[in-house]
Amino acid sequence: MAKIISENKILNNKNLIRLIETLIPNVNDAPSGVEAGVQYYLVKALNAHRKNILPSYEVILKSLEIISKEFYKNTFWKLDDDHAEIVVSKVQVIESGAFESVRNLVFEGYFAHPRWRDGKGKSVWSAIGFRPILRNQDQFGEI
Amino acid sequence: MSSKKFEKTLETDVVIIGSGAGGACAAWGIANKGIDTLVIEKGDWLKDDTYDDDELHYYILKKGWPSIENEYSMADLYRGKESKERPHRMGQSYGCVGGGTIYYAGVSSRFYREDFEKYKIWGDIPGANLADWPKGFYEEIGPYYSQAEELIGVSGDYSNDYARFNQLNHRPRLLPPLPYHKIGERLNDAAKELGWNPFPIPLALNSIYNEKTNSNWCISSGMCSGYPCAWGAKNSVDQVVLSNLVDKPNFSILTNTLAAFAETDSKGNISGVVCINRSSKEKFFVKAKAVILACSGILSPLFCLNSQTKQHQNGLGNSNDLVGRNLMFHIEGQRGAQFDGDFGNEEFHNLKKVMVTDFYIPDQSDEFVNHMSIQMGSKSGPIRYVLSKVPEGWGRQYLKDMHKNYMQYHELQAMCEDLPQLSNRVTAADRKDVDGMPVAHIHHRFHKMDGLAFIKTMEKMEQWLQAGGGKMITGISSDMVEWKRLIDQGEDIPPMRRPYGYHLMGTLRMGDDPDRSVVNRYCQFHEVPNLFCVDSSIFPTSAGVNPTLTIQANALRVADKIINLSRSQWK
Ligand SMILES: Cc1cc2nc3c(=O)[nH]c(=O)nc-3n(C[C@H](O)[C@H](O)[C@H](O)COP(=O)(O)OP(=O)(O)OC[C@H]3O[C@@H](n4cnc5c(N)ncnc54)[C@H](O)[C@@H]3O)c2cc1C
Ligand code: SF4
Numbered sequence: 001m002a003k004i005i006s007e008n009k010i011l012n013n014k015n016l017i018r019l020i021e022t023l024i025p026n027v028n029d030a031p032s033g034v035e036a037g038v039q040y041y042l043v044k045a046l047n048a049h050r051k052n053i054l055p056s057y058e059v060i061l062k063s064l065e066i067i068s069k070e071f072y073k074n075t076f077w078k079l080d081d082d083h084a085e086i087v088v089s090k091v092q093v094i095e096s097g098a099f100e101s102v103r104n105l106v107f108e109g110y111f112a113h114p115r116w117r118d119g120k121g122k123s124v125w126s127a128i129g130f131r132p133i134l135r136n137q138d139q140f141g142e143i
Numbered sequence: 144m145s146s147k148k149f150e151k152t153l154e155t156d157v158v159i160i161g162s163g164a165g166g167a168c169a170a171w172g173i174a175n176k177g178i179d180t181l182v183i184e185k186g187d188w189l190k191d192d193t194y195d196d197d198e199l200h201y202y203i204l205k206k207g208w209p210s211i212e213n214e215y216s217m218a219d220l221y222r223g224k225e226s227k228e229r230p231h232r233m234g235q236s237y238g239c240v241g242g243g244t245i246y247y248a249g250v251s252s253r254f255y256r257e258d259f260e261k262y263k264i265w266g267d268i269p270g271a272n273l274a275d276w277p278k279g280f281y282e283e284i285g286p287y288y289s290q291a292e293e294l295i296g297v298s299g300d301y302s303n304d305y306a307r308f309n310q311l312n313h314r315p316r317l318l319p320p321l322p323y324h325k326i327g328e329r330l331n332d333a334a335k336e337l338g339w340n341p342f343p344i345p346l347a348l349n350s351i352y353n354e355k356t357n358s359n360w361c362i363s364s365g366m367c368s369g370y371p372c373a374w375g376a377k378n379s380v381d382q383v384v385l386s387n388l389v390d391k392p393n394f395s396i397l398t399n400t401l402a403a404f405a406e407t408d409s410k411g412n413i414s415g416v417v418c419i420n421r422s423s424k425e426k427f428f429v430k431a432k433a434v435i436l437a438c439s440g441i442l443s444p445l446f447c448l449n450s451q452t453k454q455h456q457n458g459l460g461n462s463n464d465l466v467g468r469n470l471m472f473h474i475e476g477q478r479g480a481q482f483d484g485d486f487g488n489e490e491f492h493n494l495k496k497v498m499v500t501d502f503y504i505p506d507q508s509d510e511f512v513n514h515m516s517i518q519m520g521s522k523s524g525p526i527r528y529v530l531s532k533v534p535e536g537w538g539r540q541y542l543k544d545m546h547k548n549y550m551q552y553h554e555l556q557a558m559c560e561d562l563p564q565l566s567n568r569v570t571a572a573d574r575k576d577v578d579g580m581p582v583a584h585i586h587h588r589f590h591k592m593d594g595l596a597f598i599k600t601m602e603k604m605e606q607w608l609q610a611g612g613g614k615m616i617t618g619i620s621s622d623m624v625e626w627k628r629l630i631d632q633g634e635d636i637p638p639m640r641r642p643y644g645y646h647l648m649g650t651l652r653m654g655d656d657p658d659r660s661v662v663n664r665y666c667q668f669h670e671v672p673n674l675f676c677v678d679s680s681i682f683p684t685s686a687g688v689n690p691t692l693t694i695q696a697n698a699l700r701v702a703d704k705i706i707n708l709s710r711s712q713w714k
Contacts, residue, residue: 023537028546049204085538103537104530111525113197129550130525 004051007043014077015061016042022084023106030127033110037120041109044116053105056098063091149417151427155181156709158416158431160402160446163242164691165677165698166437167380171294172702174394178709181429182396183418186239188381195373196366198524201246240398241381242439243645244691248368248495248521249347249377251297252688253288253315256281257504258514261684265512271562271590272469273512274683277655277664285313287696292316292345295695296353296378298361299345304500321350321361325486326553327496330519333611339501344518345692346495347378356383367495368521380695401578404450405434405674411454412673419578433705436676437698440470440647441569443680445583447651448571458571460651460668465661467570469563469649470587471685474597477520478604479532479554480613486550495521502603503687505596513560513596514687517604520556525549532617554618555607557600560687561593563649594626594636646690651680665704666697677701 010016017034024033046054068076068087076087092099114121156179159166166182174180237243257264259276267273291297298318301311320343323331334341348361361376375382388394401419403426408414415430436443444467447459458466498518505511523532528549536545572584589597601623608616626636654660657669666681668674677698679690686693 024542025539027539027542030542030546088537100534104534107529107537108199108203108526111529112199113195115197116199125525128525128546 003047005043005046005054010043010046011039013061015064015075018077018079018084019060019064019088019102020106022081022088023103024110025081028127029123031121031123033106035121036110036124037114037117038106038109040118040120041112041116042105045105045109050105053101056095056101057105059095059098060091060102063095064088067091067094149426149428151425152415152430153181153427154430155179156431157181157433157435157705158183158402158429159435159437159677160416161242161437161439161442161678162240162381162385162396163237163437163439163678164244164380165679165694166242166435167244167384168291168294168695168698169435169437169677169702169705170388170394171384172699173705174388174391176706177393178706179393180395181431182385182394183400183402183416183429184240184396184398185401185421186237187398188240189245189371196364196370196524198366198526201366202369202524203526239381240385240396241379244347244379245371245377245381246369247347247377247379247645247691248689250495250518250689251292251295251299251345251347251692252498252516253301253311253345254281254686254688254693255500255503255514258684258686261512268512268562268592270564271592272565273563274652274654274659276683277653280664282312284693284696284700285311287700288692289313289316290699291692291695294699295347295380295383295692296349296356296358297345297347297692298343298350300343301345303340303342315345317345318353319350321346321348321363321496323496324363325484326482327519329482329484330553330555330607330611331497334497334499334607337606337610339499339607341497341499344495344498347691348372349376349378353378356387358382366521366524401580402429402438402446403578403580404446405452405459406450407452407454407459407671409454411452411671413459413671421578424578432709433673433675435701435705436651436674436680437678439678440650440680440682441583441585443676443678444569444650445571445581448569449580455670459674460661460670462670463658463661465652465659467650468565468568469652469683470567470569470585470647471561471563471649471682472587473646473648473685474557474559474561474589474593474600475645476557476559476597476601476618477554478557478601478608478616478618479520479552480608480611480616481548482551482553482611482613484551484612495519499607500687502599509595509599511592511595511599513562513592515557515559515596515600516687517600517607518556518558520554522553528552553613555604557597557604558688559593559597559600560685562590563652563684564588564590569650589636591630591636594623594630598623598627646679646685648679648682648685648690651676652683653681654683666701667704675701675705 020033020038026032064076067090072083157173159170159182162182162184170180170182237246259281262273262275293316298321300320301315331341351360359374359376399421401421402416403419405413405416413434415428419426438446447466450459496519500516503514567587570584571581574582576582605616629636651661653662662668662676662681666675679694
């Protein structure tokens with residue numbers, strides 16, 4: 001069956017990658033959202049159990065670009081960290097419902113079992129002290 | 144319908160429908176006495192390699208769980224009207240070998256003596272339909288509690304459960320309790336400071352290596368309630384009961400097979416069960432001398448209602464229209480808090496460690512008659528934590544706080560009795576499930592006293608969390624604020640907005656009087672002598688602790704009764 005949204009469209013979307021990195025930056029020793037492979041989760045989720053979030057996802061990406069251009073005359077992914085955070089905060093206010101859905105989706109992907117992120121994000125759980133039992137421990141390395 | 148219609152017919156002494164807590168224990172008691180026993184289970188054996196701590200898979204997308212839309216329809220009764228039908232989390236049970244015990248948290252409490260004498264103690268309560276368990280039930284089930292604890296492998300220690308310990312008529316046979324870990328110690332001390340008597344929750348999890356079942360001890364890993372144990376330390380009945388029966392020549396289990404309805408003979412006895420192979424859709428007939436229902440508190444009455452025969456036109460054993468009534472769920476709810484302090488990197492995610500029953504029996508000032516206990520709760524996995532406990536926020540500071548806060552967040556869980564009501568019931572819906580059988584239609588509303596008892600439990604939980612140093616206490620839901628307001632105004636309480644009910648009880652009431660109950664003290668249908676039930680459908684009242692150990696002990700008790708019957712009537 002044809003994908004609702006293609007892998008390319010997600011993985012190569014620089015504004016999306018910047019958004020994930022802004023929502024979940026690298027702190028303490030934990031990987032950032034992008035290092036954890038949240039974008040791979042989005043490919044799976046938006047084509048399946050979270051396809052209802054697709055409209056919100058599109059609204060947010062559009063708003064990020066509009067606000068970014070309006071305030072900083074630049075495309076969103078090129079902004080520095082501080083400016084990116086300001087733009088995301090504004091989008092959060094203007095598109096609160098859609099923002100919440102997308103924010104939740106990104107965090108859901110971050111903390112999901114690594115198999116949902118194509119095995120990436122090995123140290124996500126240990127950063128918060130969570131130590132689950134995984135069957136295929138070797139496949140996912142030290143988590 | 145006649146069995147002659149089916150090409151394939153099997154024959155056995157006893158058919159048990161459902162392989163969960165009750166079905167497995169009944170099978171143990173019966174098959175071990177050499178009687179031909181066939182278990183019919185609509186689900187499959189879960190494969191070991193599907194066990195994993197995958198929160199998204201098991202808990203959020205509910206992949207391991209049956210599709211509720213396929214099994215139930217639900218109508219809330221409120222102010223005499225039924226709200227729009229909607230799928231509902233209330234009334235879940237699992238469709239696999241082992242049933243709910245694969246996914247349960249393992250809390251294995253005995254009931255108190257007072258739980259069996261509800262009507263005797265409290266009398267008539269307007270709007271409720273209280274009843275006593277049959278006379279002498281507490282004494283009779285005592286030895287079976289011990290047997291079930293040993294068979295299943297329950298860890299714990301009742302010696303500080305002052306009220307219960309003094310009344311125990313049969314000594315528990317328990318493995319040592321699981322360690323409390325730091326947060327357990329903290330809450331244990333806090334409860335003592337409040338003058339309460341905390342004690343370890345009896346759990347069907349191994350505290351030590353279990354020689355009998357050759358299984359691991361619990362390492363208090365990540366996810367327990369709602370997940371199969373990937374470590375093999377949870378004593379689900381597929382592991383500790385059924386896997387020890389499968390090699391017996393007189394025992395067999397048919398999986399992926401739905402028991403659709405029963406047929407009866409001219410005397411109204413069951414002649415057998417019509418089954419559907421859920422893969423091939425082939426229908427076949429299983430002829431049996433006795434049938435035991437163990438489908439859960441919702442699906443057992445549904446089976447009776449779906450079995451309308453010439454002799455039982457209203458459904459099996461339902462001439463008094465009591466089948467499906469008095470449905471109870473318990474009211475469960477969590478309250479959590481952030482605790483300062485270093486909990487280290489301890490493995491303590493399964494926090495079902497300490498419980499209190501000090502206000503189990505209501506006192507003079509309470510305006511309700513419900514029993515209640517409070518347990519430490521399991522920790523939610525990180526996804527549910529980040530989506531529901533700290534739902535707003537993102538970015539650097541948020542993540543820093545989140546990393547710290549997750550380890551310091553702990554929850555308590557309320558286990559509150561709900562009262563039986565005739566209007567809370569299961570009926571057969573017009574809608575059909577994937578196998579072509581009517582789904583269960585659930586009508587349910589809590590009693591005003593349930594609301595009051597729940598509010599008190601939630602207040603006690605706050606007191607406990609605060610005494611332990613908990614801050615930012617969560618869990619007073621908008622439901623309760625609304626409930627309180629309505630109760631103060633003398634109004635009915637509405638359905639909970641986000642209810643869930645894992646304990647399904649009451650729908651085939653046990654009692655001595657055939658006009659007021661469905662099964663007798665041996666869980667034998669008054670109107671169908673070769674039909675029995677061993678799940679929590681038979682509970683006349685629900686008690687303020689979890690039901691499964693009582694289901695298991697009772698199933699062992701009923702099995703003994705059936706053995707006696709078989710000796711006198713079948714040979
Ligand atoms: C997340 C969770 C946590 C829980 N924690 C606890 C706890 O800590 N302590 C506790 O006491 N209880 C707990 N419970 C509840 C516990 O699981 C149930 O009380 C217990 O499993 C009920 O046993 P049962 O034999 O009545 O039914 P089940 O265990 O549900 O078994 C019924 C079986 O019958 C099968 N079946 C149904 N209809 C048919 C049919 N027509 N044909 C063939 N097969 C059929 C089902 O597939 C199922 O396998 C929990 C439940 C859940 C969901
Ligand atoms: S807490 Fe214990 S029994 Fe539960 S899943 Fe973890 S290891 Fe298994």
